[in-house]
Amino acid sequence: MKLYELVGRDKSIGFSPFVWRVKMALAHKGLAYETVPLHFTEIKDAVAFADCKSVPVLVDGDNVVADSWEIICYLEEAYPDRPSVFSDHHAAKLFNFQIALPLLAPLFRTIVPDIFEVIHDMDKDYFRKSREARLGRTLEEIAEDYEEPLSIFEANLMPYSQFFKREQYMCGAGPGYQDYALYAMFLWARATSDKKLFEDDDPVADWINRMDQCCGGIGGAVKKIK
Amino acid sequence: MKLYELVGRDKSIGFSPFVWRVKMALAHKGLAYETVPLHFTEIKDAVAFADCKSVPVLVDGDNVVADSWEIICYLEEAYPDRPSVFSDHHAAKLFNFQIALPLLAPLFRTIVPDIFEVIHDMDKDYFRKSREARLGRTLEEIAEDYEEPLSIFEANLMPYSQFFKREQYMCGAGPGYQDYALYAMFLWARATSDKKLFEDDDPVADWINRMDQCCGGIGGAVKKIK
Numbered sequence: 001m002k003l004y005e006l007v008g009r010d011k012s013i014g015f016s017p018f019v020w021r022v023k024m025a026l027a028h029k030g031l032a033y034e035t036v037p038l039h040f041t042e043i044k045d046a047v048a049f050a051d052c053k054s055v056p057v058l059v060d061g062d063n064v065v066a067d068s069w070e071i072i073c074y075l076e077e078a079y080p081d082r083p084s085v086f087s088d089h090h091a092a093k094l095f096n097f098q099i100a101l102p103l104l105a106p107l108f109r110t111i112v113p114d115i116f117e118v119i120h121d122m123d124k125d126y127f128r129k130s131r132e133a134r135l136g137r138t139l140e141e142i143a144e145d146y147e148e149p150l151s152i153f154e155a156n157l158m159p160y161s162q163f164f165k166r167e168q169y170m171c172g173a174g175p176g177y178q179d180y181a182l183y184a185m186f187l188w189a190r191a192t193s194d195k196k197l198f199e200d201d202d203p204v205a206d207w208i209n210r211m212d213q214c215c216g217g218i219g220g221a222v223k224k225i226k
Numbered sequence: 227m228k229l230y231e232l233v234g235r236d237k238s239i240g241f242s243p244f245v246w247r248v249k250m251a252l253a254h255k256g257l258a259y260e261t262v263p264l265h266f267t268e269i270k271d272a273v274a275f276a277d278c279k280s281v282p283v284l285v286d287g288d289n290v291v292a293d294s295w296e297i298i299c300y301l302e303e304a305y306p307d308r309p310s311v312f313s314d315h316h317a318a319k320l321f322n323f324q325i326a327l328p329l330l331a332p333l334f335r336t337i338v339p340d341i342f343e344v345i346h347d348m349d350k351d352y353f354r355k356s357r358e359a360r361l362g363r364t365l366e367e368i369a370e371d372y373e374e375p376l377s378i379f380e381a382n383l384m385p386y387s388q389f390f391k392r393e394q395y396m397c398g399a400g401p402g403y404q405d406y407a408l409y410a411m412f413l414w415a416r417a418t419s420d421k422k423l424f425e426d427d428d429p430v431a432d433w434i435n436r437m438d439q440c441c442g443g444i445g446g447a448v449k450k451i452k
Contacts (some may be wrong), residue, residue: 088314
């Protein structure tokens, strides 16, 4: 299998939160793959064959699948003998929406200037123009005001802190889709930003420690891109 | 079975969102029960036997169970032959936290002055004092500023609008725990307030219509307390 992924100036560290969902699912299932690391401005041409414009894209023999959710659903169907990441398919699908606007969106606004610092020089012009257009402000203005989106992120993370006070994983005795989806978001931040997203004694920190060790520690090995 | 519940000045209309979770679960399972309707200031003495201070309390023969989550878990265990409300126990437990701070809390601040209007006269002094102390403002001040918590509620409801654009229920082909827990919150508002919580063309409105018809229409029959 080949997984097309996004990297910064260090080609060995992928940082897309959506690619990380797939990587965790592949590890959960014990499926081997190689990655095709791409810079932002290489993606469009590189994945045109998959009739899409973004990563992740998975090529598995003759099968080409785009979109992290579609890829994970494909893996569930194509490899029914492997451990499933879903404890409940509907709850997993709902979870995508439960974290997109409340957590991913404010975290994006919190770390977007930091992401700019770790991407390849060839991407900088594209990244600045597209993100500044999307957010209606310069990266420098956003960098000055990061406390506001960070406080929204922190507030929306609180239900998870409450949950992890007593529970180990969102999917039961071991990690599953919801754990991987939320954890992938923290790997995105870890690879790109030094900002502190939660206190050391937050139950979320304990859960992240557990996640760092699962699936052979592939997430725990992620360092900030230099 | 006996279910101790909270009512306003109309004793026939229960409005506690936590009692409604249990009522929907009982209906889902086809279990018969009678209710013990209580005003706020009657609850403490009436449920002291259950070693708690709030409703719902369920009495099932020799078994006495307090707290909506505990009651529903009890029903699952005590009546394993009845349809389960859980498609995934862990996702259901997480859902309690996912809606408590983001949705129930701002909705409470939105409708608390309306609740005051529909409770029994005997409760008014207690309700005003306890709620004003909790919120740090008078009910009249809160009533003037309801747009702020309502806008938080609306923003936090958006993931569900997105989900229900394509999906019928949160628990799969039919309603389950997550559907009942969120729906119970809307019944709380319907019984106590005229405030508009979503647009008519919001996918949440379609889901509520479906919920109004499930379980013999017990939720659909709820009207605002006069």
